Amino acid sequence: MPEPKRLTPDLLVIGAGSGGLSVASGAVQMGASVVLLEGHRMGGDCLNFGCVPSKALIASAKAAHSQAHSAPYGVASVTPKVDYAAAMEHVAQAIATIEPHDSQERFETLGVTVIREYGEFISAREVKAGDTIIRPRRIVIATGSSPLVPPIPGLESVPYDTNETLFDRREKPDHLLIIGGGPIGMEMAQAHVRLGCKVTVIEGAKALGQDDPELSAIVLDRQRAEGVEIAEGAQASEISGQAGAIEVTTKDGRRFGGTHLLIAVGRKPNIDRLALDKAGIETTKRGIKTDSGLRTTNRRAYAIGDVAGGLQFTHVASYHAGIVIRSAVLGLPARTKTAHIPHVIYTDPELAQVGLTEAQARETHGGNLEVIRTDYARNDRAIAERRTTGFLKVMVVRGRPVGASMVGAQAGEQIGLWALVLANTLKMSQIAGMVAPYPTLGEINKAAAGAYFSPRLFDNPIVKKVVGLVQRWLP
Incomplete structure (x- = not known):
């Protein structure tokens, strides 16, 4: 029996989904030697089965819905002729267009050694993949998750x-x-x-x-x-x-x-093939146990994305990748936080959330909480496009937002502003200083700052007294 091939890279990444690919590309371009394992499809769940195909199918569905509901815009509504197979071909084309960016060829061009095999720990330091044994300095487990199939009789x-x-x-x-x-x-x-x-x-x-x-x-x-x-x-x-x-x-x-x-x-974490016990890596019901820096109970190994048992979003895996690159590649301290992580449900209207919900904020902050609300129905662009269903709620404590909830057209696009606010602990005064182009749905966010400050300015007798004095003394 031939001897297995042996590799000793700086970094071994197990899983070529969004998180694993981000780590591999970042690390290799910074000068680290990287081996990447993938036993299934490059791009992982997001590209092949999740984010990309679902949003492509939603786009086809929106096109059909628009045809059937165009009369309010002065365009006769028609019953759409849906070709389901063609809609699914649109999905396939979207995947195929993005695929080269996540492909084995691209990553090999970057300098990553790609092995199309599943990885299995054989010791605390070594992973076997096919006929290759890898002994890296550091390991990143990015194997993602799979659909949970419940044990329903029948x-x-x-x-x-x-x-x-x-x-x-x-x-x-x-x-x-x-x-x-x-x-x-x-x-x-x-x-x-x-x-x-x-x-x-x-x-x-x-x-x-x-x-x-x-x-x-x-x-x-x-x-x-x-x-x-x-x-x-x-x-x-x-x-x-x-x-x-x-x-x-x-x-x-x-x-x-x-x-x-x-x-x-x-979803369930993809850990069954890994033989984690041989590496001394502990798990929980949700996935692999990690500390705030995403290290597992094996100090040489990290876990990121869905398999780490936290928030299950592609953008979280990418965020985790940045944390791990900082720690495992650059040797700098890095810790995760979740308060600034948004999530979106891509229904129509969209639902988006970042930070605390109203209920969570009331429980945490009690009487210090102010809930500021602005409605789509008061936004000129929403009126012009007949997309007035929805609203924004911002949870504010002593002038600082601690959460934002939004339902309505393009809520997923707009929640990014509030993610930035929470990530940098900005104040409502800084939102008030922003100039939003007119007419845009983004003015809904600016209006929240106006709703926060209006009673402080317009219903304040001290402000009125000061203005009266100023007006009296101005030349």
């Missing part, structure tokens, strides 16, 4: 999709059953109903239950108005049937029938 005997298989489909579902009313479930529910499918969401608790209920209600009301059936408090207890005729029974006896089934109940 599920194993019926065909079903997860986000890893849905975008390979070319035949439009007549009636899509979705188990799970979280972000993935609700995004795909609205996309499919707009593409001409009947859709039923079966949620064991409350749909979008992790977000501010006032914002969630607006999203869910819109989806119901568009034809999505949303069954809440409906814990799936049994699944039966066959391809084209699937039935979900819930614990309270309700039955839901459809032609296709999508499982969207959450």
Whole structure:
């Protein structure tokens, strides 16, 4: 039997998703030698099964919805002719366009040694990948997460999709059953109903239950108005049937029938192949145990992104990559924080959040909290485009925002301002000093500063007295 090949790089990155690719590209361009392992597809879940394909399908759905609802703009509404297979080809094209940026060839051009094998620890210092043993100075585990498939009786005997298989489909579902009313479930529910499918969401608790209920209600009301059936408090207890005729029974006896089934109940960390026990790396129920600097219980190993068991967003993995590069490559102190991390649900309207929700802020800050609210309906651009549904809430404590919640058109684009504010502990006075171009939806953010200062300026008798004195003495 031939001897295995042996490599001794500065850095070993396990997993070529967004976090792993960011670490590998950053480290190698700074002069570190890097080996990158990927046993499945370069680009990971985000490129192939998550962010990119879902947003591409949502774009197709928006195009169909626009055709059917153009009359208020003076353009006759028409019933869109949806070609589901062509919509999925649009998804495939979006993936293919981005793919070269995440490809093995690009990373090898950068100087990264790419091995298309899964990695497995064989000791605290060594990882085996195929016929290669790697003994690096530092290790970064960036293996991400996979769809969680719950042990519902009967599920194993019926065909079903997860986000890893849905975008390979070319035949439009007549009636899509979705188990799970979280972000993935609700995004795909609205996309499919707009593409001409009947859709039923079966949620064991409350749909979008992790977000501010006032914002969630607006999203869910819109989806119901568009034809999505949303069954809440409906814990799936049994699944039966066959391809084209699937039935979900819930614990309270309700039955839901459809032609296709999508499982969207959450994610699980990809740790099964790693043999972490051989490396002395401890885990929790959510993933790999790390400290605030993303180090595992093996001091030479880091874990980033979904597998680290925290917030499961692509931008968090990229943020983690920067922390690890600072620590493992540059040898500088680095610690993570989460208060400035935004998240977005890409429904229509979009729902975006950064920092504390209103409920969390009230619990944390009590009577020191002020909640400032501005509505889309007061924004000229929103009025011009008939996109007046939604609002912004900013949670302010002693002049500093501690959270922002937004639901409405392009909320995901606008929440970035508040992420910047929280990341740099800016004050509302600094938002007031910003000049927003007119007319834009971004003026909603500026209006929040106006709503905060208006009562302090216009309803303040001291201010009025000072102005009176100034006016009396001005030449």
